[in-house]
Every structure is written in structure tokens, then in C-alpha cells.
Amino acid sequence: MSVLISGLLYAAIAVFLIGTGLKIARYARTPAPLKIPTMPAPLTRAGVALRMLREVVLFESLFKASRWTWLFGWLFHAGLLLALLTHLRYFTEPVWWWVALIAPLGPYAGMAMVIGLCGLLGRRLLVDRVRYISAPSDFLMLLLLLGIAGSGLVMRYVAHTDIVALKQFALGLAALAPAQLPGSVVLLAHLALVALLLLIFPFSKLLHAPGMFFSPSRNQVDNSREVRHVNVWSPRSALEKGADRAGDNGS
Amino acid sequence: MAAKKPEFETPVIDHDQLVPALARGALQHSQPFVAKPEIQEGIGFPGELVDNWQRVAVDKLGELVGKSRGLQVYLDSCVKCGACTDKCHYFLGTGDPNNMPVARQDLLRKVYRRYYTLPGKYLPWLVGAQDMTEEVLDEWYRYFHQCSQCRRCSVYCPYGIDTAEVSMAAREIMDTVGKGQKYCNEIIGKVHKLGNNLGLPEPALADTLEGLEEDVEEETGVSVAFPLDVKGADVLLVTPSADFFAEPHIDGLIGYAKVFHQAGLSWTISSHASEAANFGLFIGSYDNMQKVALRIREAALELGVKRIVFGECGHAWRVAYSFLNTLAGPFDFLDPRYPVPQHIIEVTHDLMKRGALTLDAEANDDKRVTFHDSCNVARASRMGNHAGGQFSLPREVISSVCNHYYDMPANTIGEATFCCGGGGGLLTDDLVELRVKGAMPRMQAFSEVTERHGITHLAAICAICKSQFSKVLPYYGFEMDQVVSVHQLVGDALQLGSPE
Ligand code: SF4
Ligand code: SF4
Numbered sequence: 096m097s098v099l100i101s102g103l104l105y106a107a108i109a110v111f112l113i114g115t116g117l118k119i120a121r122y123a124r125t126p127a128p129l130k131i132p133t134m135p136a137p138l139t140r141a142g143v144a145l146r147m148l149r150e151v152v153l154f155e156s157l158f159k160a161s162r163w164t165w166l167f168g169w170l171f172h173a174g175l176l177l178a179l180l181t182h183l184r185y186f187t188e189p190v191w192w193w194v195a196l197i198a199p200l201g202p203y204a205g206m207a208m209v210i211g212l213c214g215l216l217g218r219r220l221l222v223d224r225v226r227y228i229s230a231p232s233d234f235l236m237l238l239l240l241l242g243i244a245g246s247g248l249v250m251r252y253v254a255h256t257d258i259v260a261l262k263q264f265a266l267g268l269a270a271l272a273p274a275q276l277p278g279s280v281v282l283l284a285h286l287a288l289v290a291l292l293l294l295i296f297p298f299s300k301l302l303h304a305p306g307m308f309f310s311p312s313r314n315q316v317d318n319s320r321e322v323r324h325v326n327v328w329s330p331r332s333a334l335e336k337g338a339d340r341a342g343d344n345g346s
Numbered sequence: 347m348a349a350k351k352p353e354f355e356t357p358v359i360d361h362d363q364l365v366p367a368l369a370r371g372a373l374q375h376s377q378p379f380v381a382k383p384e385i386q387e388g389i390g391f392p393g394e395l396v397d398n399w400q401r402v403a404v405d406k407l408g409e410l411v412g413k414s415r416g417l418q419v420y421l422d423s424c425v426k427c428g429a430c431t432d433k434c435h436y437f438l439g440t441g442d443p444n445n446m447p448v449a450r451q452d453l454l455r456k457v458y459r460r461y462y463t464l465p466g467k468y469l470p471w472l473v474g475a476q477d478m479t480e481e482v483l484d485e486w487y488r489y490f491h492q493c494s495q496c497r498r499c500s501v502y503c504p505y506g507i508d509t510a511e512v513s514m515a516a517r518e519i520m521d522t523v524g525k526g527q528k529y530c531n532e533i534i535g536k537v538h539k540l541g542n543n544l545g546l547p548e549p550a551l552a553d554t555l556e557g558l559e560e561d562v563e564e565e566t567g568v569s570v571a572f573p574l575d576v577k578g579a580d581v582l583l584v585t586p587s588a589d590f591f592a593e594p595h596i597d598g599l600i601g602y603a604k605v606f607h608q609a610g611l612s613w614t615i616s617s618h619a620s621e622a623a624n625f626g627l628f629i630g631s632y633d634n635m636q637k638v639a640l641r642i643r644e645a646a647l648e649l650g651v652k653r654i655v656f657g658e659c660g661h662a663w664r665v666a667y668s669f670l671n672t673l674a675g676p677f678d679f680l681d682p683r684y685p686v687p688q689h690i691i692e693v694t695h696d697l698m699k700r701g702a703l704t705l706d707a708e709a710n711d712d713k714r715v716t717f718h719d720s721c722n723v724a725r726a727s728r729m730g731n732h733a734g735g736q737f738s739l740p741r742e743v744i745s746s747v748c749n750h751y752y753d754m755p756a757n758t759i760g761e762a763t764f765c766c767g768g769g770g771g772l773l774t775d776d777l778v779e780l781r782v783k784g785a786m787p788r789m790q791a792f793s794e795v796t797e798r799h800g801i802t803h804l805a806a807i808c809a810i811c812k813s814q815f816s817k818v819l820p821y822y823g824f825e826m827d828q829v830v831s832v833h834q835l836v837g838d839a840l841q842l843g844s845p846e
Binding site for chain 1: 412413415418419420425426433443448464471474506636669673676686724733737
């Protein structure tokens with residue numbers, strides 16, 4: 096069983112890294128023919144960095160759009176981040192001081208995820224507009240994430256897992272020498288679901304995570320009159336030898 | 347279809363601004379006239395549906411995704427959060443679920459998923475992927491011509507997904523397989539041939555301008571010039587051709603001329619580039635957009651001007667401000683002391699600040715005015731030297747020439763502005779129902795400010811907005827002549843005779 100789950104996890108991580116890496120490389124390579132930031136946009140790169148930061152950390156646009164979606168979405172993502180960070184305690188020996196510091200917050204992170212996901216699922220089921228735009232995969236994605244967060248919480252509060260053995264397994268996994276996995280069905284489910292999430296990441300809407308950094312509506316500087324943005328595939332660009340190519344292609 | 351006058355009900359204005367319940371297929375019947383073969387061929391597209399059009403469409407989609415990072419990121423990243431679902435004026439005015447921005451994108455996304463993503467290839471039912479079929483093409487034709495490319499949805503999307511880009515791509519694909527829209531494509535053909543959307547030839551234009559000179563002299567006693575093709579003028583004015591003949595546009599043109607006159611600026615219109623509009627944008631055709639834009643460069647070179655100034659037009663200002671440098675630059679042959687191009691509002695604003703204009707706001711005391719932010723000015727370009735200048739400059743200009751100015755509710759102006767309902771190549775009589783219904787959110791805001799402040803006039807800085815409002819205001823119980831050009835207000839307040 097340990098071998099099987101280790102293999103699955105390795106495969107999932109490989110698919111995740113390679114698949115997402117290729118996607119990112121493709122986003123980076125694809126030209127941005129025109130300047131299309133959603134205005135008003137910042138006039139400097141520093142301003143754009145700040146705009147992106149507000150989007151990534153605070154979900155600024157979503158806040159403007161819908162308070163409930165913002166609340167549930169932000170709770171879920173904040174919980175996810177915190178949960179990921181607290182999980183570092185399984186992979187570090189000795190545990191980094193700041194990981195030890197936040198470790199007690201782990202269960203709250205899990206709960207925030209569950210509350211956020213339930214809220215999002217509720218909206219998807221109850222708001223007719225959102226239900227209309229939902230494909231089966233949109234519901235399954237929420238259930239998958241709920242399964243991950245829920246199984247984590249179950250191990251914490253209901254079916255306790257052998258933490259020492261688990262840490263041995265995690266350290267082994269990180270060192271490419273997997274040890275014995277503690278015999279727990281819930282843990283197996285937790286890990287299998289995580290593997291599934293990693294597997295589908297590069298092929299699903301989870302690409303919004305890397306995608307948003309490449310979104311021209313958000314990452315471009317408003318300076319089209321000052322700096323000539325060159326479209327590399329413009330039929331004219333062959334004639335434009337003297338043009339300012341040092342300008343920015345993309346941001 | 348062509349003969350029958352559309353029967354429909356104008357939406358009722360409800361100030362509680364409820365989001366409508368879904369009304370499936372409510373505007374399924376709305377579609378614009380299809381372009382005839384000669385129109386299509388005139389702008390470089392096949393005359394009618396090509397044989398293996400499914401394949402051609404899918405290939406074209408792949409090509410476009412490979413050429414535009416934005417399109418690719420937008421198609422991949424939507425999480426179906428629903429944040430955009432109640433942001434589109436066409437949805438708010440019709441309740442048709444396909445007018446929710448994300449649902450509109452999905453019409454194209456489902457095909458992208460089917461042919462270009464792994465789950466779509468093997469598990470199409472799971473992710474809502476679909477083959478490129480005749481029904482899909484038909485849906486595209488209807489609903490991608492129910493998007494005015496106003497970008498309001500992109501403001502609220504957590505990833506800035508811009509449905510305008512998606513609908514431009516869809517229209518480009520449809521043109522490529524031979525199914526184009528008559529209104530846009532016919533107009534683009536005219537620009538290529540005659541230099542403007544109206545197909546107004548040079549002698550007719552010269553006549554019109556001469557007539558305007560006479561009218562203004564008669565009315566004010568001052569001889570204000572409307573120069574055409576004057577070599578060596580300082581400023582090339584590029585303005586929408588509606589400014590030459592349509593009401594209330596023409597009063598805006600008179601306003602620009604008065605401003606130039608009093609500031610003592612030498613300026614000219616070009617018969618080669620007698621059109622600011624660039625409908626190449628609406629159909630997502632880079633080639634056509636570039637060809638239209640290059641006329642302006644050619645005119646500037648030929649006339650030897652120092653500056654390029656654009657008149658009041660929303661999408662034209664987007665193409666000018668955001669794209670002209672890319673499409674037709676570099677403009678290093680122009681006077682480097684001025685941005686290229688400039689908006690007429692920027693010119694007037696600057697002259698006002700320097701005290702170069704003698705204004706008497708009392709001339710507009712019979713009016714109580716509000717201002718409509720055009721979507722392409724608000725969300726796709728800028729004025730002045732700070733972010734948001736596109737909102738403050740026009741308001742400062744209006745407030746300097748008008749004693750009674752009031753904004754519409756905050757969630758309907760600025761970056762949140764509602765489209766007039768006629769942008770994006772939809773300003774055609776075959777789409778009147780769509781235009782009337784899509785104007786509902788703007789009319790709702792206008793009626794609110796009218797009730798509160800006794801507003802009499804709706805000022806606009808876009809040729810399309812002005813024509814659209816003239817058409818739809820009466821449907822909502824207003825008068826068509828309540829729309830004014832911002833530069834009409836300026837022109838009326840300018841004291842021409844006074845010493846400089
Ligand atoms: S761009 Fe404007 S018209 Fe098009 S879907 Fe978005 S909000 Fe609607
Ligand atoms: S707001 Fe953006 S991510 Fe959310 S449903 Fe609309 S397009 Fe998709």
C-alpha cells in the first residue's frame with residue numbers, strides 16, 4: 096500500500112509540475128498583440144505589482160463584484176494557504192520555527208476551508224445564475240476539495256492518525272525513500288484525493304492560479320502613448336526595424 | 347425576418363434594481379443581418395460559408411489562441427465563480443442567461459475545451475465541452491452579436507477575464523468561415539474605399555464643411571474655419587464621420603472648431619482619414635483594424651501636421667489611445683511635446699487651465715446636465731496624465747461650462763459605467779430590440795438622477811452613444827434631443843467675439 100500511494104503521489108507531483116510548467120511556459124511565450132489593461136490601470140510597473148498584489152491577497156475585483164462569493168472564496172483560499180504551510184511540519188526536521196509557531200492554527204485552516212467550500216457549493220446550487228453556468232466538473236471540484244479538507248479534519252478530531260509514523264513517511268517521501276505509511280483509511284483517502292487534485296491541476300480551471308499572473312487585463316502598464324508596444328506578429332513588424340523593440344511586450 | 351417590424355416590450359424601469367430571473371432564450375431570436383458575399387470579399391473574407399467550415403473554425407480558434415496570451419488565459423482560467431453574471435447590461439435588460447458574460451464566453455469555451463484540452467477531448471460531458479456544430483455556429487452568431495464589448499465584466503472578474511476579447515475572437519472566426527455581420531463589414535469596406543464610414547466622398551465633405559462655416563458665421567457673426575486637407579496645419583483632427591451630419595454630433599464638431607478658433611490653433615480635417623471610427627476592432631480583425639489605422643498615419647505624413655487630435659468617439663479613442671502606436675507607429679515625426687494622439691477633451695481641458703478660452707457658463711443655464719462615461723473611454727483608455735483622467739477631465743470641462751452638473755449613481759459611472767447598449771458594432775436597426783433592452787440599466791440611472799436633480803440633458807463623448815441615446819431615449823419616455831455632445835456645451839459657452 097505504501098509503495099502504491101508513494102508511486103501515485105510521485106506521479107501526481109510530476110504531472111503537476113511538468114504540466115503546469117509547460118502551461119506557464121506557453122503563457123509566457125504567447126504574444127500579447129495589443130495593450131488591453133482594464134482601465135483605469137497603473138501607469139508604472141510598481142503600480143501594476145501593487146494591483147496584482149491586491150488581486151492575489153485581497154481578491155479586490157471579486158470584492159467589488161459579489162460580497163458573498165468574495166467572503167467564501169477568500170476564506171477557502173486563506174484556509175488553503177494556511178493549511179499548506181502548517182503541513183510543512185511533516186516535511187521539516189527539525190520543524191522550522193515559524194512553522195511550529197503557526198502549527199496550532201492547522202485545524203482552523205481546515206475549518207475555514209470547509210466553511211468557504213460549503214458556501215461556494217451553496218451558491219452553486221442555490222443561485223440560479225451560478226447553477227446555470229456550472230458543469231459537472233465544477234461541482235466535483237468543490238467536492239474534491241471538501242473531501243481533502245474534511246478528511247484532514249477527521250484525522251484531527253475523529254480517527255487520529257499515528258503522527259510519528261506519518262512524519263516518517265513524509266520525510267521519506269521528501270527524501271525519495273518512502274517509509275511505511277501508517278495504516279489509516281482516512282489518511283489513504285486524504286492522500287489519494289490530494290494526488291487527484293495535483294493530477295487534474297494542469298488540465299482544469301485550477302489553471303486560474305498561474306493564469307491570473309499572465310492576464311493582460313491586470314498585468315499591463317497603462318503607458319501605450321509613451322512606450323510603443325510592439326506586436327511581434329504584426330504584418331508591419333518586418334518593416335519596423337527602427338522601432339522601439341526594447342519596449343515591453345506584455346507588461 | 348427583414349420585413350417585419352420587431353414587436354417587443356420596453357423594459358420597465360425599477361429603481362430597486364433587481365437582478366432579473368433567468369429567462370431562457372429570451373433574446374434567442376435576435377440576430378443581425380448577415381453580410382452579402384461582395385461585402386465579405388471586399389474586406390478579405392470568404393463570401394459564404396466555406397465547405398469544411400467546422401475544421402476551418404476550429405483551426406482558426408487554435409490560431410487565435412496561439413496569437414493572443416489574453417485569449418488563452420481567459421479561456422483557461424474561468425472558475426465559474428459567477429461574479430460577472432449580473433454585470434452585463436444585456437443580461438440585466440433581457441434576463442437571457444446567454445447574456446451573462448461567463449455564459450457568453452462558454453459558447454466559445456466549450457469548443458475550445460473540446461478540441462484543445464485533455465478532459466474536453468475524452469470526457470466532454472464532464473466539463474461541458476461541445477463539438478463545433480451548426481447549432482453552435484448559430485448560437486455564436488446570435489449571442490456574440492449581443493455583446494457590445496464594453497468590458498464591464500472584466501472589471502469584476504477576479505482574473506480580469508474580458509468577454510470583449512472572446513467575442514472579438516468569435517466574430518473573427520465567423521468571418522473566417524464566411525459568416526459575417528452586414529453592418530460592421532459593410533462599413534469597414536466603405537472606410538477602405540472612401541475614407542469614412544458613411545462613404546462620404548471628398549467633394550461632399552468639402553461642401554458640408556463649407557455649409558457649417560456659413561451656419562456658424564450666421565449664428566455668431568464670427569467666421570470660424572472648418573479646414574479640409576490643409577497642408578502644414580499644426581493639428582490633424584480625426585473625428586467620427588457622424589460629426590459631419592448627425593444630430594447632436596454636429597454641434598460637437600462646431601464646438602471643436604470654436605475651441606481651435608479661439609485658441610488660435612491651425613488645424614485641419616483630412617479627406618483621406620475622414621473617420622475616427624475603426625470597426626476593425628469590433629470584428630476582431632487585426633488586419634482590417636491596422637489598415638484603417640494606417641490611413642491616419644498616412645494623412646498625418648501627407649499633410650505634415652505636428653499633432654493628431656481625436657474627436658468625441660469612444661471605441662475610436664480606444665484604438666487611438668491604446669493601439670495606434672502599435673498599429674501605425676512610431677510617430678516620431680510629430681511634435682514630441684504632445685502625446686500622440688490627444689483627445690479633444692485633453693486639448694480643451696488644457697486650454698481652459700491655461701486661461702486661453704473665454705467661457706461663460708451662464709450660456710448653459712437652461713440645462714441641468716449629467717454625463718455618460720462611454721465604456722471604451724472608461725475601461726479601455728485614458729485621458730490626461732493620471733489614472734482615471736478619463737473620468738475627471740470630461741467632468742471638469744463640463745463643470746467649467748455648465749453651472750448645473752450632477753453625476754448619475756456611483757455604481758453606474760466611472761469604471762462601473764453601463765454601456766449605452768449600442769456599442770461594439772450593434773448600432774444597427776436590425777438589432778433594435780437588443781439595443782432598447784440593453785439600454786435599460788443606463789436609462790434606469792438616468793431616470794434616477796432626473797428625478798432627483800431635474801436633469802434635462804445627457805452629455806456624451808461618443809458618436810455611437812449619441813446615436814444610440816437619440817434612438818432609445820423615447821422608448822423610455824424621454825426626448826431624443828436630450829443627448830448633447832460635450833463640445834456642444836463648450837461651444838455654446840465660448841465667447842467668440844471677446845478679445846483674446
Ligand atoms: S463585454 Fe460588456 S456586453 Fe460583453 S459580456 Fe461583458 S458586460 Fe456584456
Ligand atoms: S467572474 Fe471571471 S472567473 Fe468568475 S465566472 Fe465570470 S469570467 Fe469566470
